[in-house]
Amino acid sequence: MKEGDHITFFPDYNTTETVYHVACITDLDNILNNGIKYNDKSTYSTMYLEFHKYISSFKPENIPDWVIREKAIFASLNYKKDHSWHSHSVVLALKIDKERCWIANENLANRIYEPFILKDVKYFEVANSYLNREGKKAIEEYWNTSLSFNENLLLRRDKEKGYDAEVMIFHDIKPEDITILRIISDHKIMTFEECLELYKGE
Numbered sequence: 001m002k003e004g005d006h007i008t009f010f011p012d013y014n015t016t017e018t019v020y021h022v023a024c025i026t027d028l029d030n031i032l033n034n035g036i037k038y039n040d041k042s043t044y045s046t047m048y049l050e051f052h053k054y055i056s057s058f059k060p061e062n063i064p065d066w067v068i069r070e071k072a073i074f075a076s077l078n079y080k081k082d083h084s085w086h087s088h089s090v091v092l093a094l095k096i097d098k099e100r101c102w103i104a105n106e107n108l109a110n111r112i113y114e115p116f117i118l119k120d121v122k123y124f125e126v127a128n129s130y131l132n133r134e135g136k137k138a139i140e141e142y143w144n145t146s147l148s149f150n151e152n153l154l155l156r157r158d159k160e161k162g163y164d165a166e167v168m169i170f171h172d173i174k175p176e177d178i179t180i181l182r183i184i185s186d187h188k189i190m191t192f193e194e195c196l197e198l199y200k201g202e
Contacts, residue, residue, distance in 0.1 A: 009079040010093075010181075013153070018093040018179070019075040019101075019167045025088045025183070032180075036094070036173040038073050051116050055109060058139045063146065067102045072168035077103075077158050085184045095177035096169055101149035103158065106166035108142040111135075 010016065023031060027041060038044070052070035059067070075094055085091075112135040115127035145157070149167065152158060158165030180192040190198065 009081055013077055016093065017095070019077055019096055019169075020079065020181070021073070021075040021092045021094050021173075022086065022089050023092060025090055028090050028180075031092070031178060032175055035175045035178065036073055038071050038172075051113060054116060055139055055142065058136065058143065060143055063143060064102075066100070066170055067146075067168065068170070069168065072102075072170060073173060075167040075169055076106075077165045077167060085182075085189060087184060087186045089184045090180060091182040091184065093179040093181050094169070094173050096149075096167070096173075097171055098149045098153075100170045102146060102168045102170070103149055103152040103165050104142055104146035104168065105157075105162075106164045107162060108138045108145075109166070110164075111138050 010020065013019065021036065023036075024041075030040070034040075049070055052072075056069045059069075075096075112131060115124075115130045115135060118124035119127040119131060145163070147155065147157060152165065157163050183190045183192070183195045
């Protein structure tokens with residue numbers, strides 16, 4: 001998608017020099033005190049670890065050894081203006097080391113998440129066939145269209161139609177490199193400042 005084809009929620013990375021991470025509001029206290037690590041959420045092992053390993057198992061040899069999906073913190077370069085946010089979450093801006101980040105098309109990974117989970121569920125065993133057929137194609141494209149963070153700043157693949165760029169960050173994020181941008185409730189999206197004003201009641 002070319003510049004101007006859609007309106008993004010935040011200014012471009014070239015302006016902010018930050019990427020964006022969405023976390024559950026219940027994790028915020030720990031994040032602000034201890035930063036972010038790739039495996040510090042309970043959902044890491046219960047929902048995502050085996051899925052990450054599955055995608056990593058198809059990684060081609062030309063992808064650097066340090067790109068290990070199951071050891072990544074995931075973030076986004078931006079969101080569309082009409083992005084559907086999850087209630088009870090917080091949007092954080094992260095400062096990163098560009099040399100230790102990789103970009104891939106999240107749309108391709110998301111395409112196979114449900115069949116990967118359902119393949120072991122009664123009545124859904126047929127999902128194995130889908131994974132062997134369509135899943136492998138999607139993963140192959142996922143890796144073949146991935147690139148380093150710095151390469152993407154030159155090519156801006158994240159602005160291509162259908163390319164929903166996920167940022168894989170391969171280092172811990174320190175508390176001082178985290179800024180609260182939005183608090184998402186059932187009813188509204190608030191900036192950090194708006195949230196404080198609301199709770200102060202003034």
